[in-house]
Amino acid sequence: MADRMAFFTTPRAERARRDARERLGDWREVYRPGPLLPVVGVQAGRCMDCGLPFCHSACPLGNLVPEWNRLVAEPGAGAGAGAGAGADWRAAAARLLATNNFPEFTGRLCPAPCESACVLAIDGTAVTIKDVELAIADRAWEEGWDGPRPPGRADGRRVAVIGSGPAGLAAAQQLTRAGHATTVYERADRAGGLLRYGIPPFRLEKHRLERRLDQLRAEGTEFRTGVWVGRDVPGEELRAGYDAVVVAVGATACRELPVPGRELSGVHQAIEYLTWANRVDEGDCPAPPVSAEGRHVVIVGGGDTAADCLGTALRQRAASVTQLDINPRPPGRRAPGQPWPGHPKVYRETTSHEESGAVEAGPRVFEATTVGFEPGPDGRLAAVRFAEAEPADRSPRPGTGQRLPAQLALLALGFTGPEPDPRLFAQLGLATAPEGTLARDDGFATEAPGVFVAGDAGRGQSLIVWAIAEGRAVAAAVDRYLRGWTELPEPIRASARAFTV
Template identity: 45%
Template sequence: MRHNFLSIPRETLPERGVKDRIHDYGEYASRMEDGPIVKQAERCMDCGTPFCHVGDLIGQETIGCPIHNLIPEWNRLVSDQDFFRAYERLMETNNFPEFTGRVCPAPCEGSCTLGISEDPVAIKSIERTIIDRAFEQGWVKPRHVRQRTGYRVAIIGSGPAGLAAADQLNQLGHTVTVLEKADEIGGLLYYGIPNMKLDKGVVRRRVDLLEAEGIRFKTGVNVGEDVTVEALRGEYDAVILATGAQKQRTLGINGDDASGIELAMDYLTASTKQLNGKDLDPRHDAEGKHVIVIGGGDTGADCVATAIRQGAASVTQFGKHPEKGLYRSPERPWPLQPDTLSTDYAYAEAIGQYEADPRTYLIRSNQIVTEGDKVVGIETERMEKIVKPDGHATFFVVEGSEKTYPADLVLVAIGFERPEPELRKLGVESKRDYVTDVDGVFVAGDARRGQSLIVWAIREGREVAEKVDAYLETCQTELKTSS
């Protein structure tokens, strides 16, 4: 590795022009060519104690890569142009780099040592290029399992947590069945994250590989309604609940049941279903409408990008927090994520289309304005945020800041409920680590930690698989001792 961090500037994945890409739902970014990616890998300093792969939490903050990707090692292999070994090294820790290489917010880059004084290494772009290149070269093939243990495991939910657990347990020789209530496998990878960020063919390609390796998938099975967890426990030696945390928070203000108020997940799911040939319900169509997205997070950004593609007349996004700064603040020292203002794909598109950033900060929605039962606007006030010396934040209303925004379609993206009530419906009262109060029933992913990230879901899938494997081994020992 040449450690060329002083002479080579950071570059990330090439993106299609904004004016071009908003007319379709194709991915907006693609892998890098070999020449540029080798140069980006050469920027890695190979620092003695890399933080990029630590993968831990300081409070609620992720430091480095949660699945401990061996980043400096694959950087070295890429800079040596040994793409095959880089691919092998990547697969040691990451079941699905084609997903994280596309949609991970890359906490690894926030903790990159080079980032203390320069732009960090473009880790996510390198990861995506290694795996996309591996698929193109035909290196990614089904890994057939030689010996089966005879143990049967049911996994409820086919998001990244369920898929990672299924992959790990299948490779250990257990017979795995994944039960999914939706009509497609993938959880939020399929219905949630829009196609322009993660093409659904990329999800299906991985599911096909897992199926070829022996994992069974059953769609359209709503566990709790079609079959109970108890019944599954009778049929399988262990059950994993990887059911996510998809229950959305609602606005809870006057008029929020009006026609034209839609939950972001319903809206994004309808858009993906349309790509699969289903008719789009007019209530999920933003064409010609003034759209307001309530919620300043990533789900809100995905709604902005989708509304632009549908031909919205205007799109405004309400955020509750102040605008972020351009530089890392003293409150967010390295190796925390810098959390600076960035112009993500959706915002770049809105600026290209409407010549204005759609984000509005420190806004509180007070009331939905209706005509008949239909939304026509939102009454708002501006807030001020004061952070006390103990770090506690308080919000105050700015006097005289009332404003009514016109709206024909309001998309609510203000976060997700905790998963515990849903788990209780499935018969689980308590959980600790990955184990629940029901013998042989485990829990992982967003269903355990609340709405999070793909990379955390993969880590949870890997870790719950270890717990289940150890549990099955104990069952075997007990069986031998009693016979």
């Protein structure tokens, strides 16, 4: 048996990363290559196998975290044990894949609210749930346990999915496996959505995405890329030609910064910048038209997209990179108003910030509100003006103005909802909610019969685990609509929100 006191005797140890300076010389994933098993077998043994697994409740997918941990920790994963010898990795993979279509994505990209809800995190360090998940997912691929699962029969019903991000892909895979002929429409030239063009390869190497897309194709899912529904194909044609339509177009309408100089050449939305960097990685062009090379860069924003811009700019050999975050620096520990087991807003350093510190690329400035962009003699961006932000309303504090030289400014302010597309919305009978998302009921259905909305298009900008959970849930809703019943899992309802107390 695993050591039942391992949570007390074994310290937390995370997956090893490559040296920060080394990783800036390439675009490969930041983690040190090699098997995770020696670390994971021991770390999984730290799980207390709680009677009430809050980690399970904190994950919208309902991942069976204690079960994986038990399976990979037993029988030899206590303190001082080896590589989890004798653990049942195949059974662990079956538990993981029962709730998550794409654990190799979430294991790399999710901020892990499950770890925040770990009982050990109340006054200590959580189990390394993400590392355990990733080790199981990668081994499942290596051993062939996560191969294609084509349906045993086709029922003759056809479903169209618009959008190939994580929500659309999860919905398509579930519907195909249920026996429905499913076609995914993607306006970009390649499938994957933001997984393809928004996430840099140092966080997700694209061969992992291609591998998953190949699996979906082998199961029977059809992909039509380079097709913009509403323009190239009328929405009415989809409604007439398919028994159901799932709209999973994401939330890609960028939040703007209406300050003087926004129109200057050299000021770009972060997603535009990241897309070009990813296209270089795909081999579409030798160099991006928007590059940080040799330039002083200012990133406006403090989230994951801003961190991705930081890591990308460093790899492009920027002269300096400064990040402006309008929010105060978060505390190092949970604030009183953010009690366990909710996912707290605490100070975190991403791998990109680690790299920035290693080469002294530039500061990360908190409570900084951007007030304008200044042109140079050539009319292009030459400087960014900012000031300290008033805590009450984030307005500029008088007398605190500063000026940063910059030839490239990147706006990483998040997204407000799906891009407005009146033609598509009218053709599919879609309405918008007050918050800018697409309206739907608690079962993901719109007012138009047979049309459903899933993912960030209906929820607003959120995490990859929520997108996959919505994709799985909308597949069950569509299956029920088509058959009158369903056996597909429904992890959440459309109204579900993050775990709070």
